[in-house]
Amino acid sequence: MNKQSVTIIIPAYNEAPTIGEFVTKTKKLYPDFEVIVINDGSKDNTAEVAEKAGASVYNHPYNIGNGAAIKAGIRIAKGDVLVFMDGDGQHLPEDIARLLEHIQEYDMVVGARTKDSQASVDRAIGNRIYNLFSSYVANFPVQDLTSGFRAVKAEVAKKFVYLLPNTYSYPTTLTLGMLRTGRSVKYIPIRIKRRQKGISDIKIYRDGVRFFMIITKICTLYSPLRVFLPVSFMMFVSGGLNYFQTYIFHGRFTNMSTLLFVTSILVFMMGLISEQICQMRYERRSGSRIAPDSDSSGEYD
Numbered sequence: 630m631n632k633q634s635v636t637i638i639i640p641a642y643n644e645a646p647t648i649g650e651f652v653t654k655t656k657k658l659y660p661d662f663e664v665i666v667i668n669d670g671s672k673d674n675t676a677e678v679a680e681k682a683g684a685s686v687y688n689h690p691y692n693i694g695n696g697a698a699i700k701a702g703i704r705i706a707k708g709d710v711l712v713f714m715d716g717d718g719q720h721l722p723e724d725i726a727r728l729l730e731h732i733q734e735y736d737m738v739v740g741a742r743t744k745d746s747q748a749s750v751d752r753a754i755g756n757r758i759y760n761l762f763s764s765y766v767a768n769f770p771v772q773d774l775t776s777g778f779r780a781v782k783a784e785v786a787k788k789f790v791y792l793l794p795n796t797y798s799y800p801t802t803l804t805l806g807m808l809r810t811g812r813s814v815k816y817i818p819i820r821i822k823r824r825q826k827g828i829s830d831i832k833i834y835r836d837g838v839r840f841f842m843i844i845t846k847i848c849t850l851y852s853p854l855r856v857f858l859p860v861s862f863m864m865f866v867s868g869g870l871n872y873f874q875t876y877i878f879h880g881r882f883t884n885m886s887t888l889l890f891v892t893s894i895l896v897f898m899m900g901l902i903s904e905q906i907c908q909m910r911y912e913r914r915s916g917s918r919i920a921p922d923s924d925s926s927g928e929y930d
Contacts, residue, residue: 635729636663636708636783639684640698641716645673648716652682655722663708666716667698675716695777696799703786712780719821720778727817728780736812737781739804740819741773759840763801766848766855767808772816775800775840785812794843801843809851853907857900864893 637655641648648666655664666679670692680686687701699713710732714720720740728738744753756775763771777800789806793799807814848856868889875883 633709633732634663634707635659635661635710635712636665636702636706637712637714637725638665638667638699638702638706639679639714639716640667640669640695640702641671641675641679642669642692642695642698643671643673643675644716644718645671645675645678647718648675649678649682651716651718651722652679652684655725656683658722659725662712663706665702665706667702669693669695669698694795695797696793696802697795699799700790700793700795703783703790706783709783710780711783711786713777715777721819721822724778724819725780727819728778731815731817732780732782734813735815736785737779737803737807737814739773739776739814739816740778741776741816743818743820759801759844762841763805763844766844766852767805768855769808769814771804771808774804778819778821779803792847796839798839798843801840802847805844805847806851809847849903851907853903854900857896857903861893861897861900864889864896868893 637659639648639652652664652666655662664684666676666684666686668676668679668686668688670689676686676688687705689698689701702713703711710729712725712728714722714725724740728740731738756773759774760771763774775798777797779800781803785807786803789803792806793802804814845856868886871889872882872886875881875886
């Protein structure tokens with residue numbers, strides 16, 4: 630680990646009350662690490678406070694999004710290992726060392742929030758649902774899908790820049806993308822502090838649909854049969870139940886049963902074709918490096 634340089638990337642939007650102390654403490658603990666604050670179009674003096682505290686500041690001319698700030702940080706970072714943290718003071722700089730202890734063995738190490746660190750009961754329930762769904766998609770026990778505190782090998786992170794959205798859902802995309810491409814991921818439990826100001830911009834009900842769509846899109850991108858197969862199965866079961874009901878009460882096989890059976894077969898065959906296309910595409914790319922600046926396509930907002 631000592632031979633690898635580390636860059637800490639902190640996206641910030643109107644975090645002037647907390648960013649100075651946060652950067653100062655981080656620089657004191659890790660004086661050899663590069664600390665970059667991406668000022669995402671803040672309307673206060675976040676940039677000035679962060680720069681005075683010792684961080685290198687990169688400014689967006691207007692607010693683009695948390696994910697866009699992370700992508701900018703990935704592009705300009707010089708370190709071999711990238712550490713992503715939120716700028717609101719919730720993450721503890723002391724935990725950075727705990728993540729870095731495992732980064733040689735794993736491609737990404739994520740800080741998983743403990744149950745008592747969840748902001749509210751509904752957020753905890755929502756995160757639990759996201760984790761279960763993403764665990765099915767990735768075929769891996771995802772402990773904290775939306776955690777913004779993680780360490781990633783730079784060469785790996787740059788290959789996923791083109792997939793990351795501009796919004797808060799970048800951790801979802803990055804986690805599923807790495808797991809579905811066979812990258813190694815480790816979770817370690819962390820505690821977070823309460824927000825020192827304001828409230829979170831993430832709304833469990835509004836953003837729940839967005840997270841669901843991102844998970845589904847990532848699944849269809851890397852393993853489409855895991856989406857098509859359940860749909861096909863439900864169609865087939867519905868057709869069987871409809872046939873059973875109409876045969877018992879009317880003694881006949883209806884057009885609806887036919888439609889459901891045929892649709893289930895078509896969906897299954899589409900899934901097989903999609904799976905083969907996906908496999909051929911990534912076999913063709915297996916020996917090439919994805920250009921880190923090719924994020925003009927594939928946005929999942």
